[in-house]
Amino acid sequence: MEIPIMFEESDAVEGHHDGLVISLPVAKEHGSSANIIMLDTLKHMNIDEKNIIIKSTMLVGFSGETKKTSGEITLATYAKGVNLQVKFLVIDTLSSYNIILSRPWIHEIRAIPSTYH
Template structure:
């Protein structure tokens, strides 16, 4: 049985217990692989509600430190250049090319009843994804992702909630 657990600081547990809010354990078990094609090396691609719209082909990338929005989503949300704020730092694409962002925009991402606002860097570059969500979103949601299990798990209302990846969308 494979188990991955999120380490929790003892002080965090004690302070939450003192407040009467036991934090659920975030773990991945073999049963979490049910419904996935195994073995695989697939990326974790999910559907999320971004800016009030259901958005498919969103890559969960825990190795990235910025959320990125690509042209399809930018156009689909009917955003305009004046909706963006300046973002001057260039990004490096998957191919190693330098990409100059068009700007950034703060938008809500809703998962279930939980809403987290993140800053998306808008780029004009091709991608098979509509957006990338990264460590800022994962950390704000207090989430843990697993490409092996094709899931994102996060604590909410005393329970473990999850976002399930779509391997067909990935392929």
């Protein structure tokens, strides 16, 4: 039996206008239609670049800009009791984010992000 998840007005966070950030362990560490990880993030995680499968894919950003990927890598993720092997497209660019997770990933773990709550 699945229990419905409901938010009430008392769950709201007043004065909160920050972006939604979801944090989760990926690979060795203990948050679109593509899962994206920055090359610099992999380096900080001490993941050898030899693990990246060289495969160039063209990505189109939110403002229409394009970027080629360096390749792809599959990493273990863990979020609220759900372990998944997730394929990430690797890009070598500066970013405010370490990882961008896709809607399909969010749906697969049955997460319910709410920016209001």
